[in-house]
Amino acid sequence: MSRTIDNAPYTAFHRRLALACSGGPLLDGYILSIVGVALIGMRPDLGLDTADVSLIGAAALLGMFVGGALFGVLTDRIGREVMYTADLLVMMVCSVLSFWVDGVWAIALLRFVLGLAVAADYPIATSLLAEWLPARDRGRLLGKQIVAWYAGSVLAYLVGFAFLQFVGPGSWRWMLASSTLLCAVFLVIRRGSPESPRWLAAHGRVGEAVAVVEKHLGVRVDGRELMPDPAGAGGPGGLRLLWTPPYRRRTLFCGLFFFCQVGPLFAMLTFGPQILGSFGMPGGTVLDTLGTGLVSLVFLIGCYPALRLIDTVGRRPTIVWSFALMIAPLVLLGLWPSAPALVAVAALSAYAFLCGGPNVLDWTYPNELFPTEVRATAVGVATSVSRVGAAVGTYLLPLSLTGLGTGPTMLVAAGVTAVGLLVCVLWAEETRGTALGAANGAPAGRASQAGPQAVPVR
Known part of the structure; x- marks a missing residue:
């Protein structure tokens, strides 16, 4: 395993890579949040019924289910850098085409392909970032990737609010196409991002691995140090390795806690205006959009104390207590379906804040619990399993609100969250401060505190 990378100082190179990822x-x-605002104008313009709305809401998540598993395996086989730009180009093309859609199936197809591209980015970017980061900064910076998710969600509601306020609900095509600009920005930022030296070494390209470390970290390193830990190598590879001891339990843990977290969460973000409307919030234009945007902002804010807790208290206590506390506001809304709109906003905001623990560990855990040869595959599988939960929740939530009512819908969400708590109590491991290469089924080793054993390049 690489002591040089695990103990490297945190530099401008790491900051730029984290931003790019x-x-x-x-x-x-x-992309997943802007559609919730766009539906305000899309629904009457295209004559959509409840089933159509559910299909549009779930299409991107279904794409992510397929894309996560498929592109995770490909990323481990052909490299992190190879697909690093292609997925953003696909997102850009789909965003542009969204402006001209004129039917529910065309929208659903484009959002399915967007989901494929987004899911491809998770195993590519998070495994690349994890394999470059020093051990002491890894949890914080992988956790900050989910902060970027909520920043995107908040931005979507702000953009959607601006379109509603100044252009009107008929601007929904512009809302769907607006992600084109973000794709272009990150295409520029990602230029020059390097391949992972751990992946290069694991695939026999040790000379290239040494060169890329010298170039970006400024140190000379023994190529043997970059080779994967022998205890984590050998045996079946790819998806098969994830289902062999000791990885089977880790695979189930990463997928199931992610599933139980994002099922209720994505449904609430996608149909936040409709949920708040069921509690009496005036709907259709501005107030329900602002209320959902506020909840999204609290999701983002809740990540920051969690980022500190995972590196001080630890990963396991943070995720267990977060899931336990997340149940309470959902039960409150389930037992009080006639609560005033302000109470509903406060309860959903409390739930959003408490989600910080699982949020910052969504990509930290699968990147830390698996070795280089299947790291991206593990991230992809966890993403795919989670998007099953997200797609089911997003598809069923509007139907449940209509058929069962608000109270039972919130109690179902509380039950799913309780299952997540049980999974974490039984299977969550502590990986705080571990060397990345120590994920091999044996007890995880601590990163050396002595600093990198390397020679600075002069």
Whole structure:
């Protein structure tokens, strides 16, 4: 395993790479949230019924289910850098085409392809970032990728509010196409991002790995140090390795806690205006959009104390207590379906704040619990499983609000969250301060505190 990378000082190179990698999560938050605002104008313009709205809401998530597993495996086989730009180009093309859609199936198809591209970015960008980061900064910076997700969501509601306020609900085509600009910005930022030296070494390209470390970290390193830990190598690769001991339990843990977290969460973000409308918030234009935007902002704010907790208290206590506390506001709304709109906003904001713990560990855990040869595959599988929950929640929520009512819908969300708590109590591991290469089924080793064993390039 690489002591040089695990113990390297945090530099401007790491900051730029972290910013470049945040593009996928930010675009995901934006793309999945802007449709909730666009539906205000899209629904009457295209004559959509409840089933059509559910299909549009779930299409991107279904694409992410397919894309996560598929592109995670490809990323481990052909490299992180190869697909690093292609997925953003696909997002850009789909965003532009969204301006001319004129039917529910065309919208659903484009959003399915957008989901494929977004899901591809998760294993590419987070595994690349994890494999370059020093151990002491890894949890914080991987956690900040989800901050970018919520920043994208908040931005989507601000942009949507501006379009509603100054152009009107008929501007929904511009809303869907507005992600084109974000894609262009991150295409520029990502120029020159390097391949992972750990991946290069694991695939026999040790000379290239040494050269890329010298170029970006400014140190000379023994190529043998970059080779993967022998304890984590060998045996079946790809998806098969994830289902062999000890990875089977880790695979189930990462997928299930992610599933139970984002099922209720994505449904609330996508149909936030409709939920608040069921509690009496005036709907259709501005207030419900602003209320949902406020809840999205609290999701973002809640990540910051969690980022500190995972590096001080630890990963396991943070995720267990977060899930336990997240249940309370959902139960409150479930038992009080006639609560005033302000109470509903306060309860959903409390839920959003408490989600910070699982949020910042969504990509931290799968990147830390698996070795280089299947790291992106693990991230992709966890993403795919989570998007099953998100798609089911997004598809069923409007139907549940109509058929069951607000109270039972909130209690179902509380039950799903309780399952997530059980999964974390049983299976969550502590990976704080571990060397990245120590994820091999044995007890994780601590990163050396002595500093990198390398020679500075002069």
